Amino acid sequence: MFWADRIAKEIQETKAAKEATAEKPLIIRDEKTLSGRVHIGSMRGVAIHGLESELLASYGIPNTYFYELNDFDDFDTVPGYLDQEKFKEHLGKPLHKVPSPEAGFDNYAEYFGAEFIAVHQKAGFTPVYYRTHKDLYAAGKMDECIRLALTKAADVRRIYKEVSGSVKAEGWLPVTVICESCGKIRTTSTSDFDGETVAYACNQNPDDTRSCGHTGRIAPWKGNAKLHWKVDWAAKWVAMQVKVEGGGKDHSTKGGSRDVANHIAREIFNYEPPFDIPYEFFLVGGKKMSSSKGRGSSAHDMSELFPPALFRFLLVSKEYGQQIDVDPEGDSVPRLYDAYDDCAEKVRQGIADDFTRMFELSQLPENQADAGAPWQMRFSQVAFIVQMPHLVLATEAAAVKGAPLTEEELTLLEERARYAKFWLGAYAPERYKYELQNTLPEGFEFTDAQKKAISLLRAFVEAGTHTGDEFHARLHELKSEVPIEPKELFTAIYRLFLNRDSGPKAGWFLSVLPQDFLLARLSEVQ
Ligand SMILES: [Zn+2]
Structure with missing residues (x-):
């Protein structure tokens, strides 16, 4: 069973879910402090809670997914991308009292919140938003818990000490x-x-x-x-009547903040803590870095790399206990597209397993009912073609597919081409950037075996045009016919045409090069 269904079924068995009605729906909650540009890691919570909310609704459990835009925490650091002098005077104020970096937003938190919300929408998640200051504290919804926490301050201090080992001075108030x-x-x-x-x-x-x-x-x-935040966390469960709320696994250790908040909820507020989903990190290039550093690590930057369904696939395909790791400047972008296409392939083959469910739930909710799995050209092939001015993408895609593309497939192809161009321009490593060579590579000496292979390949090309599969088969034959080691053979081809040691799949690559160009280059090696 797909992990999200497994969790949803566990939630379905809880007392709170069984008691949920249209008038008193099950409350699911997540939140983010808007202290600056939001890191992609925070999208994991958005997606996990959003998906569980959708699944529970599909099982007939009335529920509401609330997302708290925290604008009441204090402004504790001026992010590196903002004017230090201009913002320094606001350090220590609640975030809703700090001015917006740009005109058009009520305050600092609203400015960064708007960018983050747009990313939720791209992935198809539409929680009910509320603000910490206006909707909770200023509205008086936290007052009952504040009174309890202050009246029982000695118990709060005892819980901090017993659960987390943190000793607060006598008289300290939460x-x-x-x-x-x-x-x-x-x-x-x-x-x-x-x-x-x-x-x-x-x-x-x-x-x-x-x-x-x-x-x-x-x-x-x-x-x-x-x-104080661990008490604040528990108090919000009470104020919002939260029954389902996960958190990053860094909070979920024994003696960690979740543990403290659970004790406070039970012992101070007499409230049973919500169902927990302790989820793993979302790393960027292997690092859990802050969004102020590292290109591509913000939720917004990461969302720009993928069309909606791919972005959602990135967020929901991995089980919550597994790390997600994406390096926009490495291979992980093409690899994610490949994983998505592999999933689509399984759907087309009618394999009913977790992958099919994963693919279905990766589509935006409004598209899930009739989610087909149209054929798509591999991202790395699209990324190659868009760099070749002599090639028409739709023509090459039809050649790879072996049939004309449907209207939907053409639309997806154009979309993928836009994302490929963006990635190539903004992040892609050098090895994905290609330029056809009009002269022999300087300083490269072809071996006798390479010369013989190229000569045989030229004869093959002179005999007529060939498909990618035919080129592939011929290259395979050449290995024993010459004989030549595969690496030596492929190096010769990539050096000759691209002046590098690697490239796209050789058979397909040769099939998309114009016949005249192929012959001219192959003839130069003597
Ligand atoms: Zn003061």
Whole structure:
């Protein structure tokens, strides 16, 4: 069974799912703090929760998928791609109080949120969005939990110590408040909850953030205060009545933040924690890097590399416990297209297994009902053809397919060509970039065996035009006929035409070169 169905069936068996009704649907939740350009890693949560929501709905379980755009965490670092001087003064403020880097957005969080939401939409995920400040804290929805956490602060401190080993000072409270003088939230420390207000001092100076020294008392309700994040996490489950919420596996270790939040939910808020899906990382080029570094590591950059179905395939095809790793500057882009095409091939052959289900669920929801699996030319072939000015893509694709392309196949081909050109221009390694050579490569000496092979190949070309398969078969014969080692043979061909040691599949490659050009080049080797 496909992993997402297996999880959905487990959720279906929970008490919460069985009790869900149209009026009180099962609540699924995920969130992201909008502290800058969002890393592709955060799309894993978007996709896993989104897919489970879709599957549960298809099983008849009424559910709502909420996505929290966290605009209430503090602005703790100015990302490298922003003007340091301009944004430094805002360090320590809640994100919704930091100005947008560009005009047209209410604040910093909305600006980065809009870019991230567009990526969700491309992959076909459409959660119900809400904002941490406006919809939770300022709306008073967290007040009940804030009161409980403050009243039972000693128990919160005990749980931190027992579960994670983190020791909080006597009198420490699980809230920070917004300084009434400077508007920062990262700089305050709180003490002495009297039932309605807490005392605070603006006296913390983490990293480059500066406090103003103000002291006072404030009622921690309606957005004046924010819970410390592990308590905040548990409180959100209560406020939103969350029943399903996964998290990155880095949070899910024993004694980790999820463990602490689970204890707080049960012991402080008397709430059963949601069904967990501890998922693996999404790496970029083997690294779990921040989105401020590394080209291609943001959700937006990664989404530009793939059409919607391919992008969704990237996000949902791997089981949640397996790492995803994509290097836009390596082979993983062509490899992902190949994996998708292999899946499509299995669908066309009528093989009903996980791959068929994977392919179906990789289509945008509105296309799943009649998801065929049209034939597509391999990405590496498309990427080669678009670099050859003498070739017409649709003609070559029909030759590879062995039949004319349908209208749908032609549309997909044009789409793939656009993505291939983008990848070649923005990320592709040199070995995918080809230029046909009009002269013999300088300094390259052909061996006697290579010369003999080329001479026999020339005779074959002189006899008429050939398909890729016919060229492939002839090259195979040449290995024993000359005789010549395969590597030596292929090096000669790629050197002669492309001045490099490797290239596209040799038989197919020779079949797409113009006859005159082939003969001219082959004749030059004597
Ligand atoms: Zn202050």
